Amino acid sequence: MAMSMGYYGDTAMKKIPSGGVGGRYDVPEGVDIRGRYDEEFAKILTKDALVFVAALQREFRNHVKYAMECRKEANMRYNSGGLPGFDPATKNVRDGDWVCAEVPPAVADRRVEITGPVERKMIINALNSGAKVFMADFEDALSPTWENLMKGQVNLKDAVNGTISFQDKARNRVYKLNDQTAKLFVRPRGWHLPESHIFIDGEPAIGCLVDFGLYFHHNHTAFRKTQGQGYGPFFYLPKMENSREARIWNNVFDRAEKLAGIETGSIRATVLIETLPAVFQMDEILYELRDHSVGLNCGRWDYIFSYVKTFQAHPDRLLPDRVLVGMGQHFMRSYSDLLIRTCHRRGVHAMGGMAAQIPIRDDPEANEAALELVKKDKLREVRAGHDGTWAAHPGLIPAIMEVFTSNMGNSPNLIETMKREDAASLTEEDLLQIPRGVRTIEGLRLNTRVGIQYVAAWLTGTGSVPLYNLMEDAATAEISRVQNWQWLKYGVELDGDGLGVRVTPELFGKVVEEEMARIEREVGRERVKRGMYKEACKLFTRQCTAPVLDDFLTLNAYNHIVVHHPKGPSKL
Numbered sequence: 001m002a003m004s005m006g007y008y009g010d011t012a013m014k015k016i017p018s019g020g021v022g023g024r025y026d027v028p029e030g031v032d033i034r035g036r037y038d039e040e041f042a043k044i045l046t047k048d049a050l051v052f053v054a055a056l057q058r059e060f061r062n063h064v065k066y067a068m069e070c071r072k073e074a075n076m077r078y079n080s081g082g083l084p085g086f087d088p089a090t091k092n093v094r095d096g097d098w099v100c101a102e103v104p105p106a107v108a109d110r111r112v113e114i115t116g117p118v119e120r121k122m123i124i125n126a127l128n129s130g131a132k133v134f135m136a137d138f139e140d141a142l143s144p145t146w147e148n149l150m151k152g153q154v155n156l157k158d159a160v161n162g163t164i165s166f167q168d169k170a171r172n173r174v175y176k177l178n179d180q181t182a183k184l185f186v187r188p189r190g191w192h193l194p195e196s197h198i199f200i201d202g203e204p205a206i207g208c209l210v211d212f213g214l215y216f217h218h219n220h221t222a223f224r225k226t227q228g229q230g231y232g233p234f235f236y237l238p239k240m241e242n243s244r245e246a247r248i249w250n251n252v253f254d255r256a257e258k259l260a261g262i263e264t265g266s267i268r269a270t271v272l273i274e275t276l277p278a279v280f281q282m283d284e285i286l287y288e289l290r291d292h293s294v295g296l297n298c299g300r301w302d303y304i305f306s307y308v309k310t311f312q313a314h315p316d317r318l319l320p321d322r323v324l325v326g327m328g329q330h331f332m333r334s335y336s337d338l339l340i341r342t343c344h345r346r347g348v349h350a351m352g353g354m355a356a357q358i359p360i361r362d363d364p365e366a367n368e369a370a371l372e373l374v375k376k377d378k379l380r381e382v383r384a385g386h387d388g389t390w391a392a393h394p395g396l397i398p399a400i401m402e403v404f405t406s407n408m409g410n411s412p413n414l415i416e417t418m419k420r421e422d423a424a425s426l427t428e429e430d431l432l433q434i435p436r437g438v439r440t441i442e443g444l445r446l447n448t449r450v451g452i453q454y455v456a457a458w459l460t461g462t463g464s465v466p467l468y469n470l471m472e473d474a475a476t477a478e479i480s481r482v483q484n485w486q487w488l489k490y491g492v493e494l495d496g497d498g499l500g501v502r503v504t505p506e507l508f509g510k511v512v513e514e515e516m517a518r519i520e521r522e523v524g525r526e527r528v529k530r531g532m533y534k535e536a537c538k539l540f541t542r543q544c545t546a547p548v549l550d551d552f553l554t555l556n557a558y559n560h561i562v563v564h565h566p567k568g569p570s571k572l
């Protein structure tokens with residue numbers, strides 16, 4: 001039997017600190033766990049679970065590698081002037097008269113969904129929040145440290161079993177589940193992210209197969225009984241660019257169902273349309289997943305990021321200030337309208353996206369203004385025909401619920417009543433239209449201030465943070481990064497300031513310096529010293545000034561949070 005080294009490795013015969021352990025994971029042949037050993041984690045990393053994850057990895061790794069190569073090829077086409085568009089080869093799928101499998105009764109009504117990282121207290125709060133669905137996030141909202149990932153799996157298992165609790169000693173408060181809770185969806189990481197604490201046949205595991213595999217293995221039986229009314233588990237699938245990636249997920253689901261001995265179509269997933277190429281593949285994605293689909297979602301923040309990434313070599317398509325790229329822009333409205341039309345035509349939910357505003361506790365007037373913005377955004381969504389939407393914070397749920405409920409009539413969703421045939425005439429030009437607005441030095445400053453603080457949080461294990469009264473996560477931080485990169489690359493004129501200043505490396509260097517000083521004033525010198533702000537600043541600045549745009553902020557930063565035991569930080 002193969003054994004994997006734990007926290008203290010083979011030579012560690014010394015006293016084991018309390019709370020720590022000197023054990024080893026019992027692993028199958030070819031699997032090597034390089035993350036810290038912990039008795040709780042070992043209940044997740046059982047041999048059976050690892051056999052399952054390894055089977056998925058071995059069956060699908062080459063398909064994933066090929067799909068990632070195809071992404072690169074598509075990028076090269078865009079970088080040589082090509083535009084994404086509808087694929088003539090799959091016209092028959094778009095024109096065909098087919099529908100997805102029926103929506104499971106357990107998730108017919110999804111009018112408000114709360115999202116959040118897989119952190120213990122937040123899971124309980126989210127499940128108790130009054131939302132219809134809770135999307136537990138291993139992706140945009142989570143820094144994928146070994147501790148976060150493994151604790152997240154422990155927390156989800158306890159949540160599905162209904163036994164999760166949390167004691168806040170400082171506040172003398174115990175958190176437990178209510179009788180009625182939101183339905184649980186889990187969002188694994190995107191295809192591009194490795195899990196470098198688990199090696200399979202000598203290479204890092206595919207992150208999302210670890211997230212999916214461990215969660216599915218431990219929870220499918222209980223979930224179908226307690227949560228899914230015979231269906232499930234339910235998933236959200238992020239950042240896909242092409243239907244071939246959806247086909248891999250569909251095959252993963254088929255394989256998982258077979259291995260578990262449950263019916264095809266038990267697992268259900270909502271795909272986030274959050275890359276520009278994917279908006280031209282919505283029918284194709286639903287078609288690939290038609291036995292396992294519960295709709296699509298407008299992942300608006302990554303979508304904006306993807307617009308910049310896709311057009312990184314198109315200086316005629318520069319973005320205005322980040323705050324101006326909202327759902328009112330023609331390309332964003334077109335994307336939401338077409339998504340609704342596509343989903344309803346295929347019999348599934350068309351979910352809205354995340355408004356970034358969160359409650360502002362210490363300023364009632366500003367709080368009221370933020371709430372009004374959220375309500376306006378949600379009203380636009382429900383009137384357009386979205387069947388539900390996302391909330392970033394429990395404090396927003398009553399207002400959002402009210403907006404959706406008072407505009408939906410008595411039905412649990414709008415699938416049959418809002419067909420949006422008018423959106424059938426939307427064209428490639430509509431979906432690609434250049435966003436309008438000005439660029440300002442304050443836009444550059446805000447991107448920099450937010451980007452650095454987000455990366456500093458991420459490097460210390462926090463993947464979603466409140467900054468300047470907005471929710472920031474990996475997707476919103478990506479916009480800040482790529483926008484700075486784009487403005488620097490093309491030396492754009494900051495036309496909103498009336499001064500005709502151009503963004504140069506010198507100007508950016510000065511902005512970084514001044515914004516770091518401002519961050520220090522805001523959060524305090526001590527916190528800057530103790531935190532990872534300097535490292536974050538270096539990393540963010542390097543990414544903004546890189547000659548070639550890095551694919552993902554988090555992929556580039558990942559090496560900083562990989563900790564191999566007992567050897568120390570990874571040198572991958």
Ligand SMILES: CC(=O)SCCNC(=O)CCNC(=O)[C@H](O)C(C)(C)COP(=O)(O)OP(=O)(O)OC[C@H]1O[C@@H](n2cnc3c(N)ncnc32)[C@H](O)[C@@H]1OP(=O)(O)O
Pocket residue numbers: 114115116117121122123125126137140141301302354358359391392393394464465466470471472473475476
């Ligand atoms: C682009 C995208 O991908 S969007 C999806 C991914 N992003 C997310 O999921 C972000 C989710 N939201 C959050 O992480 C948080 O709301 C933040 C970081 C933005 C703000 O968090 P905080 O500053 O801690 O909020 P705040 O202090 O107001 O929290 C008040 C209470 O609400 C809870 N809470 C806040 N947000 C959430 C949430 N999303 N889910 C559950 N509970 C939450 C807190 O745990 C806290 O509970 P307590 O009173 O029992 O201690």
Ligand SMILES: O=CC(=O)O
Pocket residue numbers: 140272274298299300301302303353354475
């Ligand atoms: O995942 C959601 C997004 O907006 O990005």
Ligand SMILES: [Mg+2]
Pocket residue numbers: 140238272274299301302475
């Ligand atoms: Mg996203």
